[in-house]
Amino acid sequence: MANTFLVPKKIISGKDAMHAAAPYLCGSGRKPLIVTDPTMIELGNLAKLTDQLDTEYAVWSGIEHEPDDVMIKQGAVEYQQNACDSLIALGGGSAIDSMKAIGLMIHQDHPLSYFMGKQIQCTMPHMCAIPTTAGTGSEATKFTIINDTSSKVKMLLSGECLMPDLAVIDPQFTMTAPKSVTAATGIDALCHCTEAYTSRRSQPLSDTFALSAAKRIFANLRTCYEEPDNENARIQMSLAAAEAGISFNNSSVTIVHGMSRPIGALFHIAHGLSNAILLEECMRFVADGAYDRFGAMSRALGFSTSKDDKEASEAFLAEEAQMLKDLHIPSMSQLGIDRKIYEENIPKMARDAFASGSPSNTIKDIRVEDMENLYRQIYR
Numbered sequence: 058m059a060n061t062f063l064v065p066k067k068i069i070s071g072k073d074a075m076h077a078a079a080p081y082l083c084g085s086g087r088k089p090l091i092v093t094d095p096t097m098i099e100l101g102n103l104a105k106l107t108d109q110l111d112t113e114y115a116v117w118s119g120i121e122h123e124p125d126d127v128m129i130k131q132g133a134v135e136y137q138q139n140a141c142d143s144l145i146a147l148g149g150g151s152a153i154d155s156m157k158a159i160g161l162m163i164h165q166d167h168p169l170s171y172f173m174g175k176q177i178q179c180t181m182p183h184m185c186a187i188p189t190t191a192g193t194g195s196e197a198t199k200f201t202i203i204n205d206t207s208s209k210v211k212m213l214l215s216g217e218c219l220m221p222d223l224a225v226i227d228p229q230f231t232m233t234a235p236k237s238v239t240a241a242t243g244i245d246a247l248c249h250c251t252e253a254y255t256s257r258r259s260q261p262l263s264d265t266f267a268l269s270a271a272k273r274i275f276a277n278l279r280t281c282y283e284e285p286d287n288e289n290a291r292i293q294m295s296l297a298a299a300e301a302g303i304s305f306n307n308s309s310v311t312i313v314h315g316m317s318r319p320i321g322a323l324f325h326i327a328h329g330l331s332n333a334i335l336l337e338e339c340m341r342f343v344a345d346g347a348y349d350r351f352g353a354m355s356r357a358l359g360f361s362t363s364k365d366d367k368e369a370s371e372a373f374l375a376e377e378a379q380m381l382k383d384l385h386i387p388s389m390s391q392l393g394i395d396r397k398i399y400e401e402n403i404p405k406m407a408r409d410a411f412a413s414g415s416p417s418n419t420i421k422d423i424r425v426e427d428m429e430n431l432y433r434q435i436y437r
Contacts, residue, residue, distance in 0.1 A: 060260040062307050063217060065186075065197055065224045070296060072288070074227035075187070079109040081223050084183030086143030088113045090136045092156040093147040094120040100233045102189060106147050115139035120148060123321060123328060124155040125204035126169045132159040143183040146221075147230075149242065150193025150202075150328060153186045157201040157219045160184055170205050170212060174414075177216025186221040189230035191281070191294035192242025192329050194249055194302020196224035204322050211318035213413055220306075226299055228291040236282055238329075240384035243278040243294060245329035246270060247380070248336055249301035252311040255343070255350045256418045259308040267304035268357050273297035275358060275376065279383055308418075313339045315415030316428055319406035324394055333386045337378050338434050344370050346421025389436045396436060403432045 069078045083089045089110075095118050097103050107114065117135040119128055136144070136159055146156035158169060160181045186196035195201070199220045203212050234242070250267040253259060259267075273293045280290035313335050320331040344351050345367075352366030355373035363369045389399065407428040410416060416423040 060262070062260070062262045063199060063220060064303055065220055066222045068197070068224045068226065068299065070226035070299065071292060072228065074225050075105060075109060075229070078223065078225040082110060082145060082185050083112055083143045084222060086183050088115065088139070088141050089143040089145045090139060090141040090159070091116045091145045091147060092120065092132060092152050092159060093118050094152060097147050097189065102147060102230055102233065105229070106145070106187065115141055120152050120155050122325065123151050123204060124158065125206050127206055129155060129158040129162055129169060129203060133162040136163050145185045145187065147187045147189065149188065149190040150195045153188065153193065153195040153221070154201040154203065156184055156186065158203050158214070161219065169203055169214070170208070172214050173212045177214060177218060179218050181218045184221045185223040185225065187225045187227070187230065188295070188298065190234055190238060190242040191231045191291070191298040192245040194246060194298050194305070196221055196226065197299050197302035198306040200306070202318065202328070209322050210409055211322040213318065213415070224299065226295045228288060228295045231291050231295055232285060236285065239281050239285065240386065241327060241329035241333055242298070243274060243281065244333035244336060244381065244384065244386065246298045246301040247274050247377070248313050248332045249305045249310065250274070251340065251354070251377070252313055253301070253304035253308040254354050255347050255420060256308045256311050257420050258418055263304045263308035266300045268354065270297045270300035270304060271354065271358055273300070275380070278380065282384055310415050311419040312343055312416045312423055312428070315410040315413050316406070316431065318413060319409040322409070323402055323406065324399070326392065333381060334389060334435055337381055338431055340377060341374055342427070342431060343419050343421045344374060346419070350420065399436060400433070403429050406432055
């Protein structure tokens with residue numbers, strides 16, 4: 058069966074990537090809108106970007122939490138009022154996702170919710186994504202996730218036109234991330250490559266990127282967490298995040314991401330953190346439907362030499378669980394989520410997760426009832 062494989066038009070990565078990317082940041086545009094958040098200004102990261110620009114630019118720093126449709130509408134107004142002709146995102150996944158959605162909405166009369174479930178096709182301005190965390194991989198994907206404030210659903214929007222034209226992967230920006238952000242975003246990348254490799258829609262090229270990302274993550278994420286100034290580890294994790302993004306961009310995510318979005322929409326838990334909370338229980342639940350894939354991944358990463366797929370799978374799951382412990386991923390109760398309110402919302406979360414389509418990419422057949430049980434199990 059033939060497969061399509063998508064990557065950004067240009068990726069510039071490694072130390073001093075920001076400087077090397079200077080001639081390409083705006084494409085042929087003359088005035089970009091820089092989409093970012095207040096923290097990037099406070100940390101001096103915005104100045105590192107604007108120092109490389111020899112054109113006019115406008116800055117919109119309205120990304121103060123995970124993006125929603127109201128925020129995107131404001132960003133589109135800023136773009137038009139400032140007569141911008143290209144977009145640059147500087148920040149984590151929220152800034153990059155917002156940039157994509159703003160680019161979509163600048164010439165649209167439809168609300169964002171209109172595009173949910175559709176393969177989006179439209180003309181977009183030149184988009185440059187500069188990630189400041191090593192995790193979401195949004196700089197390398199055709200997806201954006203935006204919260205619909207009316208329905209309290211995190212919308213997964215998809216279309217090849219949403220792929221950034223340029224991804225600038227410079228580890229200097231990730232070195233300002235707090236330990237908790239380093240952990241959550243790193244586990245997000247681990248979710249991406251694990252889900253991509255064990256997806257029904259996996260393909261040989263996506264497998265290659267997924268395995269390479271997983272090797273880098275297991276080798277470097279703990280170091281980034283314990284030694285935040287370790288430049289080589291930061292470079293490796295930045296590359297891993299992009300590789301993991303490329304892998305799931307071409308094979309899709311599965312149950313973890315499907316169940317994660319409703320948690321974020323209802324309880325405002327950051328995307329990477331909600332993925333991390335779900336990862337262990339979800340992977341243990343689905344492994345018996347794909348022991349061959351989990352076993353192959355385990356052997357490729359050097360976690361097992363057993364020819365028995367179940368035994369090899371258990372070794373991989375144990376390594377994944379140990380990573381979560383080493384990074385001190387909190388539980389739902391530790392985050393202060395009220396148990397009664399949480400349990401009342403389990404049916405809605407399970408329905409919304411199923412409707413997103415991501416759980417259906419899991420090799421094991423997933424029912425709404427299965428996800429209800431998993432939601433109950435992760436509250437501890």
